Amino acid sequence: MSVTTRVYVARLAGTAVFDPIGDQVGRVRDVVVLVRAKGAPRAVGLVVEVPGRRRVFLPLTRVTSIDQGQVISTGLVNMRRFEQRAMETLVLGELLDRTVRFVDGSGEAVVEDVSMARQRTGDWLVDQLFVRRRPQRVTTLSLRRRGATLTVPVEAVTGLAATTRTQGAARLLEAYEDLRPADLADVLHELGESRRLEVATALDNERLADVLEELPTDDQVEILSGLDRDRAADVLEAMQPDDAADLLHELSDEQTAQLLELMEPEEARDVRRLLEYEDYTAGGLMTTEPVILGPETTIATALAQIRRQDLPPALASMVFVCRPPLETPTGRFLGVAHFQRLLREPPHASVGSILDSDTEPLTPDATLGRVTRLLAAYNLLALPVLDAEKRLLGAVSVDDVLDHILPEDWRESHDERLDEEASRG
Structure with missing residues (x-):
């Protein structure tokens, strides 16, 4: 058995894990140790992220090699989701x-x-x-x-065994800097309450906003409530307005009012409007920041707009064409221009010349069921929401719908029933 005799854990983060025949099983995300009152802490296993963003436990007794930037296992990986036990400590x-x-x-x-x-x-x-x-x-x-x-x-x-209030998070975030927001959200979810807040506080506002949007509601409320009010307001400003409104719905009326008062007036205005709508309606689901263009805008400009890195893929599937003003609520809604159609037309042509005006819009009070049926019926990733004067109020995207029709614990419960009887061994 070829096993490196010494390993530095921070360098191990992200290392690929392979089975004996060379197929990749996943990547190392942490090391589990038992910190004892006397004697050196004992490392008992690796936390490995497998496909589907699932984290499982790989005992070190099943590791045959740690060498040259790779970990080789026996291939017997228990796929039950990792759950940290009371006596266990995560190194990273x-x-x-x-x-x-x-x-x-x-x-x-x-x-x-x-x-x-x-x-x-x-x-x-x-x-x-x-x-x-x-x-x-x-x-x-x-x-x-x-x-x-x-x-x-x-x-x-x-002091290695005792948690301190002054513990930072720089090295942990450095080890996880390559993670997507959804994956970093999984890491935060698995941390203890105090450590979760320490790590969240160390993130910049944009990164924390992206991560909050991927966390379960309880974690969102816990983190936002643990930040000082000015910082919490800044993070809400960085979030998508619909996600910020969903989170504020979970807070007390007093907290919500205080945070809205601290937000920039323009950012708070959109969130206030969304808070007026009922949950599970198109108004409650929509975002007020889709890509909105005038009909004279060139296709080249439209393509540049939907290439923005901060734009969710569902909202990048189309642009919404309206008369001025181009901020919601807009002037009269004219139609949508689909991404694929934009690719087929000359760059100098206007988006107003390739409009799809047949897409059925939603009213703000449209139910979640109606939104879901229309998205499915027309094979769309987003739908416009219009008021009685045919002004664009926002857009509902398929990812927002999925967040509301999946079980509340979908982020942590998927596939666990397949291995209920399994143990970590």
């Missing part, structure tokens, strides 16, 4: 950025990486920490300088 999720104290009294340090070594018995023990010293005296100069780094035995520090 919980140990990195933790503040520890040197036993010799020489000060404090922050854990930046963890080294685990394979013993002759086959067990893996966390025996060394890569840490960065904290200055003992805080001065203007020390705030600008980063402390010295060093590798120390795990026995040389205390």
Whole structure:
């Protein structure tokens, strides 16, 4: 068996996991250790992300090789979703950025990486920490300088087992910087409550807004309520208006009013309008920020608009063509121009010349059932929502519909019934 005798966990994040015949099983997302009162923490397994964004537990006893940027398993991977037990600690999720104290009294340090070594018995023990010293005296100069780094035995520090309120999240986010918002949301969901808030707070507003949109409602409320009010308002501004409105629906009337007051007036205006509509109606589901263009706009400009990186794929499937003003509620709605049609026409032509005016619009009070039927009947990814004067109020996209027709716990319950009887072994 070819197993590297020492592994630095932060470098292991994202490493591909293969079965014995060379097929990729998934990627390493964390390492599970047992932190004991005495002795070095014992590493017991890997958290592996398999297709479908599912995280499963792979015992280190089933790892035959960790070498050259890959992990080889025996192929016997239990597909039951990983659930952290009370005595278990996640290295990336919980140990990195933790503040520890040197036993010799020489000060404090922050854990930046963890080294685990394979013993002759086959067990893996966390025996060394890569840490960065904290200055003992805080001065203007020390705030600008980063402390010295060093590798120390795990026995040389205390506090590894205790959660601290000052724990940061820089190293964890560095390890997960390549994750899509939905995948990072899964990571946050699996963390403990205090650690989840620490990590969420360390994200910038745009990244946190994207992640919040992918989290279960309870996690959204917990994180937003844990932020200071000004920061919470900034994050709501960065979210899609419909997602921000959905989240505010879960807060008390007092909290909602306070946050809306702190938001920029223009951003708050759209959210206030959405809050007026009932849940599970087209008005409650719609976003007020689809791509809206005038009929004279060239196809080249329209294609540039739907190439925007921040635009959800469903809303990039078409542009909505209206008379001015082009902010919702717009002037008279004229029709939609589909992405595929835009690709087939000359770039200098106007979008007004290729309109689909047959797409049946929705009224704000249209039920979720009607929205779903129309999307399915016309094979569309989005539908316009119009008021009685034929002005565009917004658009309902298929991803918003799916969020409302799937079970509330769909992010964490899929496929688990297939392996109810399985255990981690």
